[in-house]
Amino acid sequence: MTDEIHLTINGKSVQAPAGTTIHKAAQLIGISIPTICFFDHCTANAICRICVVEVHGARTLIPSCVATISEGMVVETSTPRVNLSRRTILEMLASSVDLSEAPEILSLLKEYQADQNRFPDSQRRTPELIDDNPMYIRDYEKCILCWRCVQVCADDAQYAYAINFKNRGYHTEISTFYNISMPESTCVFCGQCVGVCPTGALKPKKQWLMEKGYTSDEIMSLTRSERKKKLNAHQKTANNSDGGEQC
Numbered sequence: 429m430t431d432e433i434h435l436t437i438n439g440k441s442v443q444a445p446a447g448t449t450i451h452k453a454a455q456l457i458g459i460s461i462p463t464i465c466f467f468d469h470c471t472a473n474a475i476c477r478i479c480v481v482e483v484h485g486a487r488t489l490i491p492s493c494v495a496t497i498s499e500g501m502v503v504e505t506s507t508p509r510v511n512l513s514r515r516t517i518l519e520m521l522a523s524s525v526d527l528s529e530a531p532e533i534l535s536l537l538k539e540y541q542a543d544q545n546r547f548p549d550s551q552r553r554t555p556e557l558i559d560d561n562p563m564y565i566r567d568y569e570k571c572i573l574c575w576r577c578v579q580v581c582a583d584d585a586q587y588a589y590a591i592n593f594k595n596r597g598y599h600t601e602i603s604t605f606y607n608i609s610m611p612e613s614t615c616v617f618c619g620q621c622v623g624v625c626p627t628g629a630l631k632p633k634k635q636w637l638m639e640k641g642y643t644s645d646e647i648m649s650l651t652r653s654e655r656k657k658k659l660n661a662h663q664k665t666a667n668n669s670d671g672g673e674q675c
């Protein structure tokens with residue numbers, strides 16, 4: 429029989445089996461704690477820290493996606509300290525990553541009244557878009573390093589281990605081993621990484637090309653080098669007209 433644990437979240441009593449995370453226990457009584465890196469079908473790793481909460485008696489804020497409940501625990505999910513922490517994380521993300529195709533994060537920015545220009549001197553991540561295979565593109569300018577793609581490629585789903593982190597600190601990026609092209613790696617093009625990516629950093633090739641104005645027929649008929657030529661011409665025109673779009 430599973431031990432039942434009793435605790436209080438935002439003043440409400442809740443009971444859940446031992447081993448339940450604070451995040452799941454809150455869900456049981458209709459309290460939603462925001463998440464970014466967390467994905468129900470992946471192992472939680474507490475990377476983004478947006479899900480932090482205050483636990484009475486704890487010195488630091490606690491990441492609710494991994495911290496498990498304990499008897500008599502008292503949790504607050506939305507205090508000024510918690511909200512300030514979430515806002516700051518969102519402001520730091522917005523200062524360095526292109527979040528334009530991350531609708532969930534954009535709505536969190538609004539909800540927490542995050543100032544996207546709080547760190548005007550921050551260095552933005554601008555790695556080149558990688559188009560090295562027929563299935564999907566990798567636009568790491570939009571990558572928030574949530575780790576979901578790495579996990580589904582590894583023990584959480586596919587066991588292909590084609591991608592992992594490279595470098596450290598600010599220079600951390602998702603990459604293949606030795607930065608080889610995706611077709612040379614152990615990738616089996618299952619598409620699961622694309623499916624879990626929350627920011628558009630990984631995108632089906634066809635969708636990406638259609639967004640660039642290609643028709644289905646063109647996508648099927650043009651070779652990659654022909655497409656590259658066309659994309660370069662498109663890029664030049666866009667730059668000349670409005671200084672704009674990056675591909």
Ligand code: SF4
Pocket residue numbers: 570571572573574575576577578602621624625626627628629630
């Ligand atoms: S590519 Fe997407 S899924 Fe992978 S770490 Fe970056 S944001 Fe997360």
